[in-house]
Amino acid sequence: MTQLTLVDIQNAANRIKHHLIQTPIVSSSLLNQWLSKDIDGTHQFYFKAENLQTVGAFKARGAYNTLAWLKQNQQLPSHVVAYSSGNHAQSMAWAAAQFGIKATILMPKEVSKVKAQATASYGAEVILCQDRQTAEAKAGELAAQGAYLVPADDHDKVICGQGTCMLEELSQCPDVDAIFVPCGGGGLLSGTVIAAKAINPKIKVFGVEPTNASDAAQSIATGKIVKLPQSPDTIADGVRTLAISERTFGYLKQTDGIKLVTEQQAIYWTQWLTHLLKLTIEPTSALPMAAAQQWLAEQKQPQKVMLVLSGGNIDHASRQQVWSQDLISGHQPSLRNYPST
């Protein structure tokens, strides 16, 4: 496998720049103030709002970059295929429409109606399958018949596309001390660590997983890829992937570690960030803040922290689950005040 570098990500950024949104960096002065009570100075939290990206998630970057690269090399297929239960599905459907090619998206049948609907509304053919494994197998069959399969993470051009998010962030907001991004299949985290460490090796880069889906953390701890036996039980549906790949594992080893957060912490920060930032986020987007809260509790100096809000596609059932209790009223976040687990 080629070792990807900053230049590959810069090339991806040039490929996508007129076709994707340069999403804003947002912050909350109240949050900065509340979480700085115990230090001399102020922690600063910067949120990269990829929920405001085309299709509502950073995944559009990797999807577009892959097709743009194929076209640049006169290899644009007439038919692409992908399997996904979430943002990669919508991203591939959207990207294929931009290049005027056919897209077939295989989704497990338990996927939310609103996600299948959004994928179809970009013009893709959506096939609902029995489960995740069947969707994957069916995608393989279509690829064997000549369609070009774009995996959600395990592809160099996907990783480079996701890496453009960090390149953009560090141009908008340089000099950060630490970066936290969610880790599912590891595409975003791989692109992030390649870009960030090349720009400034001192920046700490952390991946974040739910405790209930800790395959990447376990893989790093044991030195070999750990595969979850079944789709993990977590509200953070953007990181329900069963395993990372050899390709992403190589890059994940270059991070400063994978942090784990509980379901309750993910829900707590989904509520607070929705409230403070006035943005619609999916629970996966709250994982970085939960991890940053843990990490900062151990820091003595003020830190400048960058957190990726990975997406904003939340379905009705998840929203109901997130808001079943009120975790905001009469409460104020602080580094000492963890939600009960």
Next chain:
Amino acid sequence: MTQLTLVDIQNAANRIKHHLIQTPIVSSSLLNQWLSKDIDGTHQFYFKAENLQTVGAFKARGAYNTLAWLKQNQQLPSHVVAYSSGNHAQSMAWAAAQFGIKATILMPKEVSKVKAQATASYGAEVILCQDRQTAEAKAGELAAQGAYLVPADDHDKVICGQGTCMLEELSQCPDVDAIFVPCGGGGLLSGTVIAAKAINPKIKVFGVEPTNASDAAQSIATGKIVKLPQSPDTIADGVRTLAISERTFGYLKQTDGIKLVTEQQAIYWTQWLTHLLKLTIEPTSALPMAAAQQWLAEQKQPQKVMLVLSGGNIDHASRQQVWSQDLISGHQPSLRNYPST
């Protein structure tokens, strides 16, 4: 009363420009496409995201402008007072903190904890009163003792501050055909009609009220101010004001009318805009879209429409009410497809 002009609003814009956020204009290509099915061309919806304003609402503009104008005229008081159950409370608390003066905010005791909490967190003294009338009376007492009372709408500098929102919008996105803004006490609508009609008299300006709180519409229809007997039963808590004032009434007569929308329409569009725009909005912010949908059903030509997302401060009870049913899955908005009422 002085007749306010565009120059007054331009002066307000100069006063506030380094202290408030120039909020973005957002849009949704899917929404534009869905609501253009029956015409030759595409309707374009532009949303002014004042939910991303300081304190999460446009009200910060009027509050800041009032204090900045007082200071400019060497009349800055040491103590300001306001009564409000919502965004004006937070705005006055925030603005007073910017000028280093004391703020006392009177709120009816049924106000949500999260709003009282936010107001207090800006450093204001919050006094909870039996009801809206008591809060108003108590504010009057404090004013009689020397505090400067800033009403939510019935004040020239407040109106000019709110008008800066439209000035900014029309510089970001000129050539719109129609503008829709929520109407409670009429401060935003007054500022909007002054600015918009001076810049381009052809732009249509509509206020929007819930059918359950139609005092402004009734006032215009009957030619005299109609006062609601009690706080109206509407999910749109930003427009629960009992009556407009003589001051705002004069400007409201210059609009192209007040549109009425049902509770169900407000809830429907709160869901859809939260989903499509990936923004946290309060139900009042959805009134303009519901009214635009009605208006466009009668238009034969493609229209460029500006809608103000007035705020993003939604409490737990309202959120639960908005999301009690799923109005998104398996459904697609169109001009012919109204939510049932």
